[in-house]
Amino acid sequence: DVKVTQSSRYLVKRTxxxxxxxxxxxxxxxxxxxxxxxxxxxxxxxxxxxxxKMKEKGDIPEGYSVSREKKERFSLILESASTNQTxxxxxxxxxxxxxxxxxxxxxxxxxxx
Amino acid sequence: xxxxxxxxxxxxxxxEAFLTINCTYTATGYPSLFWYVQYPGEGxxxxxxxxxxxxxxSNKGFEATYRKETTSFHLEKGSVQVSDSAVYFCALIxxxxxxxxxxxxxxxxx
Numbered sequence: 001d002v003k004v005t006q007s008s009r010y011l012v013k014r015t016x017x018x019x020x021x022x023x024x025x026x027x028x029x030x031x032x033x034x035x036x037x038x039x040x041x042x043x044x045x046x047x048x049x050x051x052x053k054m055k056e057k058g059d060i061p062e063g064y065s066v067s068r069e070k071k072e073r074f075s076l077i078l079e080s081a082s083t084n085q086t087x088x089x090x091x092x093x094x095x096x097x098x099x100x101x102x103x104x105x106x107x108x109x110x111x112x113x
Numbered sequence: 114x115x116x117x118x119x120x121x122x123x124x125x126x127x128x129e130a131f132l133t134i135n136c137t138y139t140a141t142g143y144p145s146l147f148w149y150v151q152y153p154g155e156g157x158x159x160x161x162x163x164x165x166x167x168x169x170x171s172n173k174g175f176e177a178t179y180r181k182e183t184t185s186f187h188l189e190k191g192s193v194q195v196s197d198s199a200v201y202f203c204a205l206i207x208x209x210x211x212x213x214x215x216x217x218x219x220x221x222x223x
Contacts, residue, residue, distance in 0.1 A: 102149075
């Protein structure tokens with residue numbers, strides 16, 4: 001069964017802290033994505049990666065960075081967390097562009113105080 | 114640029130009522146179209162998809178038809194259940210990324 005896992009379901013951090021969100025997929029997918037989900041705004045793409053060590057900015061990359069050292073793992077980094085980064089973060093993966101379905105993890109709800 | 118517009122919620126229905134959630138899109142060419150569902154406390158999961166004009170996607174009693182003429186992909190179900198309560202997202206694959214609508218929350222009352 002296809003699986004995308006995220007390191008934490010809930011996280012509470014202080015303003016200014018460096019935050020790491022981890023995502024792992026077991027489907028040998030090429031593409032991985034990070035979104036944030038906010039009420040009334042739907043899903044907004046932060047970064048995506050189509051290969052190991054490759055990354056592309058999405059719609060809202062400011063304040064975030066990513067790392068993809070291995071095919072199965074895609075990390076989202078908040079360099080200096082701020083209160084406006086309080087949100088639900090969703091990781092997803094897909095095998096290729098075109099018709100392919102995205103598979104999502106359960107999400108990490110991050111609260112920055 | 115590519116975009117997806119779906120009806121705002123929340124939508125509240127009684128059990129066994131008919132459901133329609135509207136979705137229209139703007140895109141170059143003919144992208145694949147999707148409906149995803151998010152149950153409380155979970156990530157999104159694929160509900161159904163259609164890859165070309167006039168295709169009908171269906172799953173769990175839900176249906177949606179890819180209408181090129183009206184650039185629409187409306188989600189329908191003939192008889193909703195309490196267990197269908199969730200947030201529904203319409204989406205398409207754009208040139209370099211997936212585009213999601215803002216989501217429509219459905220609440221079904223027993």
